[in-house]
Amino acid sequence: MHPFYADSAAALASLTDEFNQTNVWGLHVKLQAPGSAGLMNQAAAEARQDGSLPQILAAESAQLAAWEAAQPTFADLNDYMQDPNWGLTAEERASFFPNFWEADSAADGTRQLALPALRTTRLMVYNQTWAEELGFAAPPANEKELELQLCAALQANLADADRANDGTGGWIVDNDPYTILTFLAAFGEDPAQMGGRAYSFNTASNRDAFAYLRGLFDRTCAWNSRQPEPQEYFSTRRTLLYTASLQDLPRQERIQTRLNPNDSWTVLPFPAVAADPLVIASGHSYAVSLAKPEEQLGAWLFIRWLSLPRHQARLAQTAAAWPVSQAALDLMQDYAASHPQWAAAAQWIPQARPAPRSGDWARTQFVLQDAAWQLFQANLTAEQIPDLLSQLDDTIPDVLQPTP
Incomplete structure (x- = not known):
């Protein structure tokens, strides 16, 4: 069972047909x-x-961990990976990016809950040409430079003859939980330490992060858009x-x-306070459900086959995602050449x-998303x-209480 749809679902179906034959x-x-992650979670429940x-279940790492925490559900893949006949070779294991592999390992390293499938990230889409016209020779390297450039774009739109773009130019408010989580990390939060029932978002660094985002909004250097998709706003210099x-x-x-081919654009990691810019990777992994030994082995053989570099690369290209191994990334050079922003990321x-x-993140992320929505409401103050x-x-x- 998987949550993919459209071209990604078609690519997986094609690969599955090939395997079957x-x-x-x-x-x-x-x-x-x-048809979607939400529908899959409901069907799996x-x-x-x-x-x-x-x-086999293909789902986000946190969701797999949540199911496993509720009751033993998945086989430990360590036994299969290290098997001399059916496992991964040392070279294959070494090719997986360790930061992606880690997301599906038990915190103490004793169990491998799943095998990484694809990864994605939240990033910043940035208009280089417009920034240069505004006087900025380089992308923002920290949160202060980010604020300076966003507010300069606002002032430029206020100063031009087009009244329809007044109040635009800055960052379009985005309360996606991974966007907000990355902003929190940029101010000092450590996502790796999140988990269990002892979440503590009310910390000095998180208060600073929320105050920074609210400050952008109060100065109209961040704004709520009417259209749900930001791409046309970007191409018409509304952001x-x-x-x-x-x-x-x-x-x-x-x-x-189609709209503005003369503007050069790129992608950026999130500028951070007194640290290097950063991004947070999330994505789907393959887990094998507990069953008879021969059924588990059959499931393992299929996900091992899907994890071959050429198959990873095919799925990643279709989904515009990151593959999970260096060997697969090496096979995507043509794709990278024709998609320079993806290549930069x-x-x-x-x-x-x-x-x-932690499995708790599967539900906690939506509480964080709601808090971020409240942060950008007109009636909220910085205090x-x-x-x-x-x-x-x-x-x-309360959200983490077991469902009856």
């Missing part, structure tokens, strides 16, 4: 595609209750910079070519921080930020 073990894989859980996922880049390429893979590995974060901390234990 060519594998020497006589294995036949049937895919279940509910129902399957867990009636004992019909599929043999100097917006936050997005890797999967948004192909659409930006198409719209930029791929350079960050070795330094990408893993998202929280209320500590109370907002305190309310966030108080809400999380």
Whole structure:
């Protein structure tokens, strides 16, 4: 069972057909595609209750960890990976990016819950040409430079003859939980330490991060857009910079070519306070459900086959995602050459921080998203930020209560 849709689902289906026709073990894989992550989570929950859980689940690492925490669900893949007959060679294991591998390992390193499949990240899409016209020779390297450039773009739109763009130019508000988490990390939060029921968002660094974002909003250097997608705003210079996922880049390429091909643009990691710029990697992994030994082995053989570099590369190209091994990335040179912004983001893979590995994050992220939504409401003041974060901390234990 997997959450992919559209071209990604078609690519996985094609690979599965190839496996069914060519594998020497006589294995036949049937895919279940509910159509989205939310629908898949619902279908998986129902399957867990009636004992019909599929043999393989492709889901976000935190979601897999949440299912495992609720009750033992998945096989330890260490036994398969190290098997002399069916496992991964030392060279294959070494090719996986360790920061991606880590997300599916138990905190104490004793179990491997899943095998990484694809990874993505939140990033900043940045108009280089417009920034240079505004007098900035380089992208923002820290949060102060980011604020300076965003506010300069606002002033430029206020000063031109087009009244329709007044109040635009700055960052388009984005309360995606991974965007907000990355901003928190840029101010000092450590996502790797998040987990368990003792979340504490009301810290000095997180108050600083929320105050910074609210300050951008209060000065109109950040603004709420009417359209749900930011790509056209970017191409028409309504925003100097917006936050997005890797999967948004192909659409930006198409719209930029149509509306404003003369502006050069690139992607940036998040500028940080007194630290190097950063991004946080999240994504899907393959887990094998507990079953009879021969069924588990068959499932392992399929996900091992999907993890071959050429198959990783094919899925990653279709999804505009990061592959999870260097060997697969090496096979994507042609794709990188024709998608330079994706190629720029791929350079960050070795330094990408893993998202929280705790199963609690699967639900906590939506509480953080709601708090970020409240942060950008007109009736909130900067003085209320500590109370907002305190309310966030108080809400999380209730959200994490076991579902009856």
